[in-house]
Amino acid sequence: MTLRLIIGNRRYSSWSLRGWLAARHAGLPFETELVNLYAPDWAARRAKPDLAVSGGRLPVLWDGAVAAFHSLGIIAHLDRRTGGTCFWPRAPEAHAFAASVAAEMQSSYAALRRHCPMNVMRHYPGWSLDPEAGGDVARIDSLWREGLARFGGPWLAGADYGAADILFAPVASRFTTYAVALSPAAEAYRARAMAHPFMGEWIAAAEREVWRQPAHEF
Ligand SMILES: N[C@@H](CCC(=O)N[C@@H](CS)C(=O)NCC(=O)O)C(=O)O
Known part of the structure; x- marks a missing residue:
């Protein structure tokens, strides 16, 4: 069905x-x-x-x-x-990491969400992050670096795109929109997440949408 x-x-x-x-x-x-x-x-x-x-x-x-x-x-x-x-790594260590960071993403980072609303079509370089949102960015950067280093990349919990990557995909979009400065490893991951073909499909469909919300268009 x-x-x-x-x-x-x-x-x-x-x-x-x-x-x-x-x-x-x-x-x-x-x-x-x-x-x-x-x-x-x-x-x-x-x-x-x-x-x-x-x-x-x-x-x-x-x-x-x-x-x-x-x-x-x-x-x-x-x-x-x-x-x-297709969502979770089999190895227990990678699975625990993926499940934990996915849960953290779902329940956290309110400052980043508030301060950097998602708009997959826009680019606002020069955005200055408030300290609370900056704290969220630092935490996410460190989680991304840890996952990539421990499980060998190219995705957060190893070789396969999965739930952790899906949960963080809109964060990669926010980091792109607001040109957020990241560590080299996190920046490479951001670029990879944005280049994923499913992300490309979503952005292409977003481009065709005619609705605009002024609060998200600066
Ligand atoms: N944690 C939920 C959050 C869902 C959520 O807040 N969705 C927003 C859209 S991004 C919504 O429905 N907002 C409408 C509203 O609250 O009026 C999830 O994982 O789906």
């Missing part, structure tokens, strides 16, 4: 990007339903049962009558559907 993924504006919705990357990476057939988070009817749309299930947040993945939401919930569901083959 074809899965249905409900996402928000591709330019701005970082959580939608994570859910979509997970669905794309799983390789199962899925349809995408795009919702404008900034449209006047958003409040009514989110109250409908297919979004109310997640508290009115995007993305939501529907698999028949089963809903999965939150990045890690969507990945857990797709991981089962794909027989545990």
Whole structure:
């Protein structure tokens, strides 16, 4: 059965990007339903049962009558559907690292998110980071360096693109938009994450979207 993924504006919705990357990476057939988070009817749309299930947040993945939401919930569901083959490394050390940093990403870095909203289409060099967001950047840089050094790259937990990379993909986009200074290893990873073909597909589709949200266009 074809899965249905409900996402928000591709330019701005970082959580939608994570859910979509997970669905794309799983390789199962899925349809995408795009919702404008900034449209006047958003409040009514989110109250409908297919979004109310997640508290009115995007993305939501529907698999028949089963809903999965939150990045890690969507990945857990797709991981089962794909027989545990494509999201997590098998080796226990790499698995523990990937699971831990993915969970940290899902639950942290509020300052970075607030201070550097995602806009996959824009470039704002010269952005000055506030100290709290700078602290988030330093932590992420150190996690990226650690993963690449311990597991040999090119992805965060080793040879295969997986859940940790998916969770951090919108961060790579923010670092690109705001030209955030990184260590050489983290910078190389940022560039690699942005060059991933699925990221290219997402950005190409974002480019075709006509909706604009002034709060995210400076
Ligand atoms: N932790 C959730 C966060 C989902 C979330 O906050 N999504 C935003 C879009 S990026 C949303 O639905 N915002 C709409 C709103 O709160 O009105 C996830 O992993 O999906």
